[in-house]
Amino acid sequence: MAQEPETRTGKTHGENTRAAVMPSRETCERLADSFRQLGDGTRLQIFWLLCRKEACVTEISEAIGMSPPAISHHLRLLRDAGMITGRREGKEVYYCRAAVPEALLLSHFLDVVLRIDSASSLPPRCENVIRRKQ
Numbered sequence: 001m002a003q004e005p006e007t008r009t010g011k012t013h014g015e016n017t018r019a020a021v022m023p024s025r026e027t028c029e030r031l032a033d034s035f036r037q038l039g040d041g042t043r044l045q046i047f048w049l050l051c052r053k054e055a056c057v058t059e060i061s062e063a064i065g066m067s068p069p070a071i072s073h074h075l076r077l078l079r080d081a082g083m084i085t086g087r088r089e090g091k092e093v094y095y096c097r098a099a100v101p102e103a104l105l106l107s108h109f110l111d112v113v114l115r116i117d118s119a120s121s122l123p124p125r126c127e128n129v130i131r132r133k134q
Contacts, residue, residue: 030082034102037081042066043074047097048114050084051107054096 023031038044045064049055057075061068075095078084083103086093097103 031102034081034083035106037077037083038106040074042070043078044110046071046074047078047083047103047106048110050095051097051103051110054087054094056092056094058092060095 038047042064046060049060049063055063057068057071060075061071064071075084075086079086079095082100083098083106084095085098086095088094097107
C-alpha cells in the first residue's frame with residue numbers, strides 16, 4: 001500500500017487538517033450570514049455609526065438620510081445577525097455594536113481599512129447627531 005506524502009512538519013498528508021479543530025458547518029454558516037449582512041452599504045454605515053455611539057432609529061435616520069422605517073428594517077437584519085444589540089428606554093430603543101467577537105473584529109477592521117478614528121471624518125449630518133448626544 002502506498003504511503004501518503006509527508007508535509008514539511010513531518011506528518012502525513014491529511015493529519016494537519018485532522019489535528020486542528022475545524023469549525024462546524026453551522027458555525028461557518030452563522031458567521032457567513034453575519035458578514036453577509038454587512039455587504040450592504042447602508043447597513044455598513046449604520047454599523048459603523050453604532051460602533052461609535054449608541055443611537056435610536058430617529059438619530060440613525062437623520063445621520064444616514066433615510067426614512068425611519070427603512071432604518072428599522074436594516075437594524076432588524078443587523079440584530080438578527082448578532083452584530084448589534086438594543087436596549088429599551090421608555091418608547092425608544094437605543095442600538096449599539098454587540099460585544100461578540102465577530103462585531104468587535106469587524107469594527108476593528110473598519111477602523112484599519114477606512115482609517116476612521118474620529119467624528120471629524122463623519123458626514124455633517126452624522127456629526128450633528130453625535131454632538132447632540134454628548
